[in-house]
Amino acid sequence: MKYLEYTPLDRINDFLSHVNLGERNIKGCLEAYSCKHTGTDKKLSLSLENEIFDYLGKSSDADSSSPVEYLMCRSSRKTLIYLLLSLYHMYPDYDFSAVNAHQFFTEESWDSFKQIFDVYMFEASKEWLDANEGSALLETLYKALDEVVKVAECEIYTYNPEADADPFLEKGAIWSYHFFFYNRRLKRVVSFRFSCVSNLVGEGHLLDDSSFDEDGEIFDGMDM
Numbered sequence: 319m320k321y322l323e324y325t326p327l328d329r330i331n332d333f334l335s336h337v338n339l340g341e342r343n344i345k346g347c348l349e350a351y352s353c354k355h356t357g358t359d360k361k362l363s364l365s366l367e368n369e370i371f372d373y374l375g376k377s378s379d380a381d382s383s384s385p386v387e388y389l390m391c392r393s394s395r396k397t398l399i400y401l402l403l404s405l406y407h408m409y410p411d412y413d414f415s416a417v418n419a420h421q422f423f424t425e426e427s428w429d430s431f432k433q434i435f436d437v438y439m440f441e442a443s444k445e446w447l448d449a450n451e452g453s454a455l456l457e458t459l460y461k462a463l464d465e466v467v468k469v470a471e472c473e474i475y476t477y478n479p480e481a482d483a484d485p486f487l488e489k490g491a492i493w494s495y496h497f498f499f500y501n502r503r504l505k506r507v508v509s510f511r512f513s514c515v516s517n518l519v520g521e522g523h524l525l526d527d528s529s530f531d532e533d534g535e536i537f538d539g540m541d542m
Contacts, residue, residue, distance in 0.1 A: 319359055319403045322350040322506070326462035333449070334512065337442045342492060344442040346512035349408060350466050353400045353505040362406060366399050369415065389420065393502075398423065401475060401498055404507050412485040422479040423498075431474055431497060432456065438493060439512065459510075467501040467508050474499055486511055490519030 327348040334346030355363060370389050389395055401423065402414050435456055436443075446455035463469050477496040481487055487494055494513035501507070 319400075319407050319507075320352040320354055320356050321407065322352055322466070324350055324462070324466050326458075326465055327508075330455075330459060330462060333446060333455075334442070337445050338517075339441055339445075341517050343515050343517060344439065344445075344512065345488075345515060346439075346442075346510070348462070349404075349509045351404050351407065351507050351509075353403075353507060359403055363399050363403065366402055367395060370395055370398075397473065397500060397502070400500065400507055401477070404498065404509055405477070408509060409485045422477055424476045424478065426474045426476055426497070428469060428472075428474065434495060435459075438495065438514070442512075463499055463508060463510075467499050467504060467506050469499065471501050471503060472499045473502065486513075488513065488515050490516040492516055 327350060331346070331348055334344065337344035374389055389398075398420055405412075405414050439455065443455040446458075447453075450458070460469060463472075475498045477498065484494070486496060492514040494511070496509070496511040499508040499510070
């Protein structure tokens, strides 16, 4: 996997590096990769595929909760491995399991992504408009993604592991999302992770249920 530099992504990354909302920050990061193997990718890819084959050899088709049917498909295995290789490049010290990771990936649509973005990035979008008159953050994001991976041709996935198995989860995180936009034809993938982090934790305060209730007020009346 080769990291790709794109100026439109850099512009959004600069903005999302620190959106200060007082007691909390909104953070986000876009990273683009070519799905061509580089360095140790080939060895790691082979290791991940062997892990999947070992799992398939021990699994029973009768188990309705198992991912056997998905992993039996070569193109599905290939997609999963590309997504995992992207994760390894973003977090090289973490040991991602192919079989376990499969449980955490969910295929999405642009509409479902947009709904999540509109709700959780509402305040960040207002800050963007104040600084960039005439261009909405989501519109700018769409154009940037389209330049890299052609959104209409993309498969979109969320990565949502358990909290104790998420290397990206920061201390004080109130919420966090991680999306992947994968273009099979172009062999490119863009990772987009965005989160809300409490500033109170850094000041020695502990998050409790009331903290989440207070932050939840901004979502009152919205269609979640």
